[in-house]
Amino acid sequence: MGSVFMNKAPPSPPESASEATVEVYALQAGHFTLPERFFVHPASETARRTVPSLSFLIVHQDPVTSEKTRIVFDLGLRRDVKRYSEPIQKHVETRQPMETLPDVTKSLAAGGLSPDDIDYVMYSHVHWDHVGEPRDFAKSTFVIGNGAKALLHGAGSLRGSHSFFEADLLPSDRTLELPNPYEEVDEETKKPQSEGKGPDFFQEWKSHENLPRVLDLFHDGSLYIVDAPGHLPGHINILAKTGPMTTVYLAGDACHDRRIMRNERKIGEWLDDHGHICCIHADKKLAEQTIERIQKLESDGVEVIFAHDFEWEEDVKNQSRFFGQA
Ligand SMILES: [Zn+2]
Incomplete structure (x- = not known):
């Protein structure tokens, strides 16, 4: 049975996809201070924590053309807070002490890059402490998650003084909003993007290990x-x-405190001036499900880094993980 095929070489495996890697570097992009009760429950009423707003540089190299694609994930704090909208400037007053330098451009310069070298700026989300100063990136294409564009343009009402958005934050001719993860991507949308080389933002969301919806960029x-x-x-x-045995997960604001990851604390909730229940997450239930998936990744050996990961930042062995510090 099947002997007629014996002389044939077995079909070579598809171009070994599992060996491709990217380089990931952390970038300092400012620090600010948050009341602990906004992160975790239970928490002291008065405890405050100064946290980083980390950005990351991701470098992919095409194995055939050697062409590099450089992506910056989040831009952290805006170095001139006077350039935030009025409500955010008010909010920033409640987040002191705060230090916006070194910002992401200084951190890129430490490794010899300028904003013009960055092909894509990708935002985990469009809160003020992640959007930085997009004007610095005059040549980059901005990538935002599905639903972020509507937020920027004032759709929906979210509680909390941190949820103010700037309609003119991003240049419309250089901004891509990812397809909806809960809908099929139509063929017309897919075609033009997948023809060329480089990242493919308009593909079908698929499951990958325990993650139900990912794009294999x-x-x-x-x-x-x-x-x-x-x-x-x-x-x-x-x-x-990032290597044959190493994978890094950049968790943005999925979680703010490692004690939640260790199940030592729950997600915090507090009452605003009007007596409304507030939570750092717009949808706490979904946030909990996302955290469960991240916990699974971590237990499988994936390194998890949050945007405001003060424990990761404080760990001396991570000093060399910042761009230009190796
Ligand atoms: Zn944040």
């Missing part, structure tokens, strides 16, 4: 955009294969 398993619902509409994370 370069179709080589090196870099996935992960639908990470709960914190804010359009919230996305990154799963990056």
